[in-house]
Amino acid sequence: MHKDSKRREALLYHAKPTPGKIQVVPTKKYASQRDLALAYSPGVAEPCLEIAKDVRNVYKYTAKGNLVAVISNGTAVLGLGDIGPEASKPVMEGKGLLFKIFADIDVFDIEVDTKDVEKFIETVKNIAPTFGGINLEDIKAPESFEIERRLKEELNIPVMHDDQHGTAIISCAALLNAVELAGKKMQEVKMVISGAGSAAIACAKLYVAFGVDPKNIIMLNSKGVLKKDDPKISEMQRDFATDINITTLAEAMVDSDVFIGLSSGDILTAEMLLTMAANPVVFAMANPTPEISYTLAMDTRKDIIMATGRSDHPNQVNNVLGFPFIFRGALDVRATKINEEMKMAAVVALAELARASVPEQVNIAYGETKLTFGREYIIPKPFDPRLITVVPPAVAKAAMESGVATEPITDWEKYKNELYERMGSDNKIVRMLTTRAKTDPKRLVFAEADHLDVLKAAQIVSEEGIGIPVLLGNKKIILELMKEIGFDADVEIIDPKTDEETERRNRFATSYWESRKRKGTTFYDAEKWMRERNYFASMMVNEGDADALVTGYSRSYPSVIKPILELIPKAAGVSKVATTNVMMTKRGPMFLADTAINPNPSAEDLAKIALMTERTVRLFGLDPVIAMLSFANFGSADHESPAKMRKAVAYLHENHPDMIVDGEIQIDFALNPDMLKAKFPFSKLVNKKVNTLIFPNLDAANMMYKMLKELDKVTSIGPIVLGLDKAVHVFQLGASVEEMVNMSAVAVVDAQVKEMRKKK
Helix, strand or coil: CCHHHHHHHHHHHHHCCCCCCCCCCCCCCCCCHHHHHHHCCCCCHHHHHHHHHCHHHHHHHCHHHHEEEEEECCCCECCCECCCHHHHHHHHHHHHHHHHHHHCCEEEEEECCCCCHHHHHHHHHHHHHHCCEEEECCCCCCHHHHHHHHHHHHCCCCEEEHHHHHHHHHHHHHHHHHHHHCCCCCCCCCEEEECCCHHHHHHHHHHHHCCCCHHHEEEEECCEECECCCCCCCHHHHCCCECCCCCCHHHHHCCCCEEEECCCCCCCCHHHHHCCCCCCEEEECCCCCCCCCHHHHHHHCCCCEEEECCCCCCCECCHHHCHHHHHHHHHHCCECCCCHHHHHHHHHHHHHHHHCCCCHHHHHHCCCCCCCCECCECCCCCCCCCHHHHHHHHHHHHHHHCCCECCCCCCHHHHHHHHHHHHHHCCCHHHHHHHHHHHCCCEEEECCCCCHHHHHHHHHHHHCCCCEEEEECCHHHHHHHHHHHCCCCCCEEECCCCHHHHHHHHHHHHHHHHHHHHHCCCHHHHHHHCCCHHHHHHHHHHCCCCCEEEECCCCCHHHHHHHHHHHCCECCCCCCCEEEEEEEECCEEEEEECCCCCCCCCHHHHHHHHHHHHHHHHHCCCCCCEEEECCCCCCCCCCHHHHHHHHHHHHHHHHCCCCCEEEEECHHHHHCHHHHHHHCCCCCCCCCCCCEEECCCHHHHHHHHHHHHHHCCCEEEEEEEECECCEEEECCCCCCHHHHHHHHHHHHHHHHHHHHHHHC
16 A cells, blocks of 8 residues: 555544544433432442442442553553653553453553553552552553562552553464364473564463463574573563573574564564474564464464464464453453463463354354364454353453452352443444455455545455455546545546457357347447446446455445346246345444335245345354344234234245244334333244344335434444345445445455355
8 A cells, every 4th residue: 555645544544533433422311310319429429438338339339340440651552662751641542442342341552651660560559549440551660670579569550551461362372272272281392482572581471371371482582592590681581591601693593493583673584483393383473564474384384383473373372362351361360460370370271272162253254164273273262252251251360369359259150241232332244244355365356446436445345455446437537536545556447438348348248149139138238338336336246356246435326236237147946136235323233124125025025034134143253143123013903014024034934944034013022122021921032132123115114214323423334235146236326435445345255155156
């Protein structure tokens, strides 16, 4: 991506529409004067008095129990160095965002303007009563060691410096599995650690706790091997210094079993790799450039077990696997600290999770047929939904067993259910979809690429590796716009109206005419239509010149869908094309159908729409729970609309008994499990979380998804076209860039799935 364009995009992301990445949202009603009187004076006095009587009540009446401070002084920010507290704030807000979306933990970021260790400690201690936990971030070593040590000793809430311990915990889990797969033992492996900063020291200490002999560790800094007689190294580094007569990385690598990279890119050569022992374990974790490239390492040693910090290779060591879930477990038992036992419990939980059978949702997210424990899967994936129900309980149990939990958990099944429910506010589906698309990018036609926003979407699709854009439209305009936004990738640009495309137009026209000549279409008509972008683009997909198509930004839905329905055949066994919208609600993803095509579907149509929507829900890695909606509940009204929904449900129950579907039902009963269970305990939806809504007509579905989108600012993906033989999808008129990128990911994944089905 063009440097200036990338810079502008990053700045706009942080500045618009609201500066920053996090905000405070009220959790209580505040509409009436009564609400405000309870929230503040005079009502607020009552919880104040209760807390004054017993300070532990602060967890009962305030947000302290789910609030973590992310604190930095900006002295070691990412790879940027000492840039100051204000400049570190975007990073701290980003960390807060990750806490929220992965573990539903609220965060205040605190940037402290001091490099003095004592002043920093005093500041954190003074504000600690506000928080349930402290996450120290981007503080340079060796000060970070002293700051963390003192705060852990002097505060009665969990404190962790994630830069030190996050990488240590995740890499240690991966190391346990890698060493086992290599047929070796932790107590015997010879280890080289490139890097001697806070992360390297923390990693080494944790590895030792799991059995690695300190005498078998050789640690290097930028000057070479750490030597015990070197007066310039710190006391913590001295624990991993050696008196062996070697000085260079090349010498250290000879006959080593494990390489841990926490230093800089491209310092490990293929020649060095070849000197390692059989079945070497190499964790090259420098970012964005590993100590040795994944491709070079794999080409050099076929027996290697490799991990990096990158998401585009197997075995990513990603801190997000750790810190949100470790703090979640610590907060939920009101731990007074995060101790070694808790960190070790997280390591074991992560290592064991990688050995367990992988749910289909994760396979779908990463485009795998079946992820299984082995050399290319030694650590769980960040999108694994089991993380929140596996790691926090392990950490919480360790806190209880080690005596630092003040509110022990007694009902573990209830606790796990509560953790699972926290996932409802975290809509990972877009990230999973994008990740899946990246596993096998497809040629994707953007039929309106001479519109600026469409081109921006194509640029993101290209740069993120989601797909391979093919740009349709006025070539001169497209090139001018590409220059304007810094889109300098080598992409195909096609103008269907130019002489350059005569041969292809004629080929498409002939094919189109052959399929429509007995339906009133002349060859002249076919030639004329092939100059129209949506006809031309549809034929590109039909004829195999592209894998998928997205269009519709500048024209009404009916005018865009018409040529698509004319040209693109229905999938095998499909008689009715429909659409669904995925709405990213606070309770999780909701699928609404049919939102764009069928004005008044029959009972038979509704059953088919439900079946197609069910398959789409599964495509997104979710188990469909379907409510067939009406203004009536289970026969309470004798009217055409509820009657057809009732008939559709009867058909589905009889012919597809394994489907979780019921109705006709009013939407509030469908979405409120307590109401449903109390009134209609016989329903197949009882004790299930409905995630799919089938509406009786287009009016209801279309209005519902647009109302959610406008009133609640719910992100929408769709309308996703169901039932076609090719991956062709239509934007809503004037869709945002984000919506078009999301739909592009859908189109790519749809093309992947259709390709796999045809191969079977």
